[in-house]
Amino acid sequence: MTFRFTARARLTILYTGLVLVAGLVLTGLTYLFMRHRLGQRSVRVDLRGPDGTAVTAPRPEDLLPDLDRLQDETLHELLIQALIALAVVTALAALLGWLVAGRVLRPIRAISTTAQRLSAENLSERVPVNEPRDELAALAATVNGMLDRIQAGVASQKLFTANAAHELRTPLTTMRTAIDVTLDGEPGRDELIAMAEDVRTAIGKSQRTLDGLLALAHSQAATGRRHLVDLSDLVAVSDESNLRPAPVVGDPVLLEMMVANLVDNALRHNESESEIEVESGVEGGEGFLRISNGGHMIDPGETKRLLEPFVRGDGGRTGGEGVGLGLAIVHAIVLAHRGRIRLDPRDAGGLCVTVRFPLPDAGRAVPSR
Incomplete structure (x- = not known):
């Protein structure tokens, strides 16, 4: 069976190892510097008698064995004391590393615990977000x-x-x-x-x-290949005076489906005496297409529901020939192309649908064929 350390244990080992390596390097450098300094020191012995007269000093070569022994004992004692201090510091580092790692990983454990409690029937729980905002x-x-x-x-x-x-x-x-x-x-x-x-x-x-x-x-x-498409070219109307170039980078098939659904929805819910108005162009740094039709009055609070599947233009369930997916498909295509859609009820009745898309970056668009 393979034994695996937890993230907390790995962080503790890493932190302790760094402290131990740094301590060993510091101890080694201190030992070398002290040995080098002691090796450079010279001892001058000036012996005088009780009356202040100089006496014969021992020869330097006679003193060297005692000095070397004293130097070795001093360095050895220094090394022993440094290693004991390093062991104590390493133990404290391990303990502090364990505590700090637990503190740091607490939010991650909260995320894991919350994720384990989630299910398809229970998605309401959220991970607590604590201060500071790191x-x-x-x-x-x-x-x-x-x-x-x-x-x-x-x-x-x-x-x-x-x-x-x-x-x-x-x-x-x-x-x-x-x-x-x-x-x-x-x-x-x-x-x-x-x-x-x-x-x-x-x-x-x-x-x-x-x-x-x-x-x-x-x-x-929206997995199709992206091309440069002009929305005004996808609209077939008799009056083209309000159609101006509206370049969009996207899937030509999906964009054509979007325009077809917008036109079909406008025709399906339009009153016979009303005219369908189509406008396209560029405004506010975005390409847009706007289609308006006449019809019954629509409550502004119900316009958002019109983007839901299987909802009619009057906000109810589908019936008749339509299946209530036209605007839902349009909405999905707009979102897939990082665009926006807006539904505005007209004062005289009917609906104005506007879709907007980011303008293509120069030199990145592939012309549609």
Whole structure:
């Protein structure tokens, strides 16, 4: 079995090792400097008698053995004392390193503990962000932000799945009812034809819903190659006086799908006597496309819901021919291209949808073909 040290143990060992190495280097240098200095010292002996007269001094060569022995004993005692002090300091460094490492790693343990308690049903817990605002506090804040996005994504996915199941269940129920009613007895040719038409209509709605779901998933992934695209070239209208170049770098297929969904949504909910207004260009350092139509009055507080899947222009559930994915697909494509979308109800009724994208960097865009 392989034994692995914890992060706290590794930090303690690293800290203790650094202190030990630094202590050994300091002890070694001190020993060498002291030995060098003692080797350079000279001893001058001046012996005088009680009456102050000089007496014969011993020869220097007779004193050298005693001096060398004294020097060696002094250096040896110095080395022993230094090593004892180093052992004490190293032990204290290990203890302090263990305590400091635990203190430093406490926020990381809090992140790990919180992550272990999280699940798909419980995403509400957050990592505590303590003072001071250092790198670990920034890490905790980043993790909390990630958890916020995950929670929002899971909630959106659950809502989307529930809506998708409802929208697909409706045509299936219609087909099942049409078949059961028709076969409850002895259907004639007309009844069979009517049943077949009901089934074909329900199948068509299911097909449009599935196509919309696939388009939404594709637009959220946005994996296509980026090219330079002019949004004004993607709009086919009779009056082009308000269309000016609006360059965008992105996936041409997705951007064309976005414009098509905007135009289709405007036509589908437009009143017969109202005109659809289309405008494009550059303003505020961004390329934009704006499409407005007439229609019933829309509550400004309900505009955000229009970007949700399977919601009609009146804020209710989808019905009729539409599947309620047009603006949801547009929203996903805009986000995939780092853009912004804004929905503004018109005073006379209807909706004005504006999408904005960052202008392409010079020399980095690849022309679309």
